Amino acid sequence: MVHLPKTQPGPPCLEVEKAKANGTYHCEGVLPLIQKDFKNKCYLCEDKAPLSINIEHFKPHRGDKELKFDWNNLYYACSHCNNTKSDKYEYLLDCTREADGVDRRIKYKINPFPKEKAVITALEDSQAVNDTVALLRAIYNGTTELKLIESANLRSKLLKEIRRFQDLLFDYYDNEFDDEEKQIIKDKIVRELRSASCFTAFKRWIIRERADFFADFNQLLG
Numbered sequence: 001m002v003h004l005p006k007t008q009p010g011p012p013c014l015e016v017e018k019a020k021a022n023g024t025y026h027c028e029g030v031l032p033l034i035q036k037d038f039k040n041k042c043y044l045c046e047d048k049a050p051l052s053i054n055i056e057h058f059k060p061h062r063g064d065k066e067l068k069f070d071w072n073n074l075y076y077a078c079s080h081c082n083n084t085k086s087d088k089y090e091y092l093l094d095c096t097r098e099a100d101g102v103d104r105r106i107k108y109k110i111n112p113f114p115k116e117k118a119v120i121t122a123l124e125d126s127q128a129v130n131d132t133v134a135l136l137r138a139i140y141n142g143t144t145e146l147k148l149i150e151s152a153n154l155r156s157k158l159l160k161e162i163r164r165f166q167d168l169l170f171d172y173y174d175n176e177f178d179d180e181e182k183q184i185i186k187d188k189i190v191r192e193l194r195s196a197s198c199f200t201a202f203k204r205w206i207i208r209e210r211a212d213f214f215a216d217f218n219q220l221l222g
């Protein structure tokens with residue numbers, strides 16, 4: 001997870017729909033704006049352009065109209081994450097709030113080998129951090145028999161991205177490239193560290209964990 005601010009205010013149709021007996025939060029303008037704000041990626045697993053998209057309620061609405069139609073409670077998630085989260089988590093770190101530090105208070109790591117599990121670590125002891133870590137571990141490493149397959153598929157995409165990112169870093173620090181070529185590689189690394197990239201939190205932690213990477217790229221960590 002990384003910080004992804006939401007456009008304010010949200011689409012006006014939500015207030016209109018809330019007043020109806022059978023209104024819908026899938027009203028005009030909601031999906032395009034939510035897709036844009038969340039950079040077309042699932043806010044939880046950070047899979048970019050997921051094949052299956054849900055508008056997810058950050059706080060479970062359980063029929064509460066205020067929560068159901070509140071623009072600030074509507075998030076962009078893939079089906080795997082939406083199903084894993086279900087209505088079981090209420091006090092999570094919020095990626096739309098910069099102060100919540102979703103990629104600073106939690107460490108994200110995966111070793112670039114087949115069948116590796118994601119290592120999600122809480123860097124402070126609070127309910128929001130601990131609950132978010134529990135959810136992210138379930139998302140990346142699986143729960144039920146079906147979810148174990150989905151999470152293995154997710155990790156295989158994640159590992160491919162991490163290996164690609166490591167190749168860029170390897171090239172950047174390889175002396176065989178001249179300054180102009182290095183600048184091209186650096187621009188690619190910069191793009192990978194932006195919030196619109198996929199699996200950005202894992203990439204940012206690769207930078208944070210090494211002093212030389214950190215010295216060269218820390219200003220890009222969002």
Ligand SMILES: [Zn+2]
Nearest residue numbers: 042045078081
């Ligand atoms: Zn997801």
